[in-house]
Amino acid sequence: MNFDDTPAEASYRAKVREWIAANKPDLTALPPEERLVWTEGHKNAMRQWQATKAAGGYACITWPKERGGAGGTQIEDVIFSQEETNAEIHDPYYITGLKMLIPAIYQFNDDAKFAERVPRAVRGEEIWCQLFSEPSSGSDSAGIRTAAVKQGDEWVINGQKVWNSGAAHADYGLLITRTDPDQPKHKGLTAFWLKMDTPGLEVRPIKTMGGDSELNEVFFDDVCIPDEQRVGNVNDGWSVVLATLMNERAAIGQSNGLTWSDMMDLAASIETDEGTVMDDRAFRDLIADLYVDLEARRLIGFRILTAISRGQSPGPEGSAAKLLWSGGTQTMMSEALDMLDQFGLVQDSTLSPRAGAYQQRFLWSCGLRIGGGTDEIQKNIIAERVLGLPADVRVDKGVPFREIPSGR
Amino acid sequence: MDFDYTDEQKALKDEARRFLADASPIPVVRGVLDNPERGHDEALWSRIAEQGWCGAAIPEAYGGHEIGYVELCGLAEELGRSLAPVPFASSIYQYAEALLAEGSEEQKQELLPAIASGEAIGTIAVSEGPGTVSAKRMTTRYANGTLTGTKLPVADGMAAGKAIVLAMGSDGPVLALTDLSGPGVSRQMVQTVDPTRGAATIVFDNAPAQVLGEGGDGIAALARIHSRSAVLMSFEQLGGADRALEMARDYALERYAFGRPIGSYQAIKHKLADVFIRNEVARASAYYGAWALSTNAEELPVAAAAARIAGCNAYWQAAKENIQTHGGVGFTWEYDCHLHYRRARHLGLALGSAKVWKRKLTDLLEAQRAASQAERQAA
Ligand SMILES: Cc1cc2nc3c(=O)[nH]c(=O)nc-3n(C[C@H](O)[C@H](O)[C@H](O)COP(=O)(O)OP(=O)(O)OC[C@H]3O[C@@H](n4cnc5c(N)ncnc54)[C@H](O)[C@@H]3O)c2cc1C
Numbered sequence: 001m002n003f004d005d006t007p008a009e010a011s012y013r014a015k016v017r018e019w020i021a022a023n024k025p026d027l028t029a030l031p032p033e034e035r036l037v038w039t040e041g042h043k044n045a046m047r048q049w050q051a052t053k054a055a056g057g058y059a060c061i062t063w064p065k066e067r068g069g070a071g072g073t074q075i076e077d078v079i080f081s082q083e084e085t086n087a088e089i090h091d092p093y094y095i096t097g098l099k100m101l102i103p104a105i106y107q108f109n110d111d112a113k114f115a116e117r118v119p120r121a122v123r124g125e126e127i128w129c130q131l132f133s134e135p136s137s138g139s140d141s142a143g144i145r146t147a148a149v150k151q152g153d154e155w156v157i158n159g160q161k162v163w164n165s166g167a168a169h170a171d172y173g174l175l176i177t178r179t180d181p182d183q184p185k186h187k188g189l190t191a192f193w194l195k196m197d198t199p200g201l202e203v204r205p206i207k208t209m210g211g212d213s214e215l216n217e218v219f220f221d222d223v224c225i226p227d228e229q230r231v232g233n234v235n236d237g238w239s240v241v242l243a244t245l246m247n248e249r250a251a252i253g254q255s256n257g258l259t260w261s262d263m264m265d266l267a268a269s270i271e272t273d274e275g276t277v278m279d280d281r282a283f284r285d286l287i288a289d290l291y292v293d294l295e296a297r298r299l300i301g302f303r304i305l306t307a308i309s310r311g312q313s314p315g316p317e318g319s320a321a322k323l324l325w326s327g328g329t330q331t332m333m334s335e336a337l338d339m340l341d342q343f344g345l346v347q348d349s350t351l352s353p354r355a356g357a358y359q360q361r362f363l364w365s366c367g368l369r370i371g372g373g374t375d376e377i378q379k380n381i382i383a384e385r386v387l388g389l390p391a392d393v394r395v396d397k398g399v400p401f402r403e404i405p406s407g408r
Numbered sequence: 409m410d411f412d413y414t415d416e417q418k419a420l421k422d423e424a425r426r427f428l429a430d431a432s433p434i435p436v437v438r439g440v441l442d443n444p445e446r447g448h449d450e451a452l453w454s455r456i457a458e459q460g461w462c463g464a465a466i467p468e469a470y471g472g473h474e475i476g477y478v479e480l481c482g483l484a485e486e487l488g489r490s491l492a493p494v495p496f497a498s499s500i501y502q503y504a505e506a507l508l509a510e511g512s513e514e515q516k517q518e519l520l521p522a523i524a525s526g527e528a529i530g531t532i533a534v535s536e537g538p539g540t541v542s543a544k545r546m547t548t549r550y551a552n553g554t555l556t557g558t559k560l561p562v563a564d565g566m567a568a569g570k571a572i573v574l575a576m577g578s579d580g581p582v583l584a585l586t587d588l589s590g591p592g593v594s595r596q597m598v599q600t601v602d603p604t605r606g607a608a609t610i611v612f613d614n615a616p617a618q619v620l621g622e623g624g625d626g627i628a629a630l631a632r633i634h635s636r637s638a639v640l641m642s643f644e645q646l647g648g649a650d651r652a653l654e655m656a657r658d659y660a661l662e663r664y665a666f667g668r669p670i671g672s673y674q675a676i677k678h679k680l681a682d683v684f685i686r687n688e689v690a691r692a693s694a695y696y697g698a699w700a701l702s703t704n705a706e707e708l709p710v711a712a713a714a715a716r717i718a719g720c721n722a723y724w725q726a727a728k729e730n731i732q733t734h735g736g737v738g739f740t741w742e743y744d745c746h747l748h749y750r751r752a753r754h755l756g757l758a759l760g761s762a763k764v765w766k767r768k769l770t771d772l773l774e775a776q777r778a779a780s781q782a783e784r785q786a787a
Pocket of ligand 1: 129130131132133134135136137138139140162163164165166215367368370371372373374375376377380392674
């Protein structure tokens, strides 16, 4: 057990810290409303940052050089991400493609046509999105209805996806379809990669409760995809889903955001008759609880990386880490608003502490408990895969997909 | 960075688990439960001592084996899992660590070899009555080389030959070392919620004693010692919590209600998933504490407090939900669930309650914050 940087790690950290400081995007050059994620200004700044990283050898650090990566180690990748976080660089555009989708697709396809996309993604020229969920297929992620029908060398796609992060900004997507509705649910799925401007594909942004439009609906009306863009075998799309979700779980351990130390800063800035909120007994107990849970989440992330660096696949600790993070964030934001008392209601970038970040995250944290597998699904995963408890009684098992009942 | 036991450490743990399965099965634990006057199982203690576990982290210069702290943590985890009724926590995590961290060279030379071999048992006596001991309310006195006052409860106070006692000296609180079989000491067994770890009331009446090490602020010294003990004890808590969760899981698979295993109901599944998460928090925090302890990192006080809080939470949650998962049988003397429920609270109070440690943790975080602000301002 060792949490210290080795001398080599320490010198790598010093090097990248200096490099990030010298090269990082200057968001202050943007008008304030363009500094928010999912705006054109922010996106372009991050596109530039991705290109700078690629040129400097800091994009996709663990990937081999021939795929546009840096041929570095897992630990170097972690150190670089940590230093990016310390420099307050928040990039939601490239993670989906580079950490989740492209590595999953590579497990099935390494043909020239797909390989051509990869360096472009690494350089930030192309953004990828995940086209999995549907109106009737969220937690029940194999309940896909979007249909793909083979016609000659092409597949014709009809149906609808939903909740697709960044689809309106994306250039490419990984799509799961149903190719055989006469087989049971998990069979009969097939995956494809496709260009988001393929004719017949329409993206409609969804305004979320947070007010932004990160999420989208994606409609397919006779969209044609060449067979060479099929990922894996026909009717074996479930393997592609699993490969993606595995990467997603490993990536979760590394995400960042406001944490207990920000809460202490906020508390110390709010005056009371006794001093500040920092002097409040109940608040002090809360800080201890938050510290324990959120630090544990960070440390569990390291455990996952230790497993990966020893060549093991990360276990379901990722589910525990995700639950600690999503639940902890929502609790923390609720407590932040409470400690501001009535002023906690104010969500105004000029009046609220940290330009309203607490209020914004108070709203956004609801999505955190749903996206990437809901709280309940994560607990099912722990109960079934770690503890070995029986799966739920399944009424859809072995039943041909087209005969499975569907509600709203 | 490396965040797991090494293969050798894992092998040592596996060996320890096998040893304890043979040496400390449940009937051994119950042998003490049903005869609380025994306080611990002497035969088991001798076997553990023969394994050399007592000296695992004690330097060779003081008769130990100096295998390492992470290794000792691994042993603690296995002791916790097996519910071993022995004074290991008092003698090794507390008394030996106190001597190592605060004792004088002479005291270490004189006292540690017998602790490392398991021939002698030591403990630390702090509590005096309801509530947390403080300098203001402490009544035990140390003056002219003698101790006077009452300590209650003292973990393993009947088994121990020596104790380090927190007392009020002429210039403030001190830690004093005394011989419990010497003059001026009388002791009596006291019943606790966990009879498998004995305890005593100890009355000192001008008992000869010497200050530990250089003397100095005894409360601060105790805090330094407790940081070390807390990490080690958090591994016992983790081992116990893991075992309690396994028991609940096993029962949930075997017990049927309404025609299916109770473990197929989400109310049970999600409850046990919550216990698993608490255990993972405890594991991550304990590992971090083990690193801080084994490297004497400056993070030790914060890491230890977090490990302590997480360990208390996890074992409590696992022990109580294990009983709940068992239903009526879980409430019987016959089933072993209550052994963990009792032990969880014993470990949860023996170094001070989680509430006290939360206060301590926030104090430490606040001090850290002030220091880093001062540093920033200076720069
Ligand atoms: C911020 C955000 C980003 C997202 N990004 C993407 C993306 O990029 N690409 C993409 O494809 N999808 C994305 N999603 C979709 C996400 O994966 C789904 O919303 C999620 O899986 C839940 O599905 P659902 O919305 O259909 O809810 P449902 O599955 O209908 O769930 C409703 C409720 O029922 C519970 N429930 C369902 N099944 C069970 C069960 N077996 N046991 C117990 N409780 C159950 C759920 O936990 C939940 O509380 C995103 C969602 C969010 C919020």
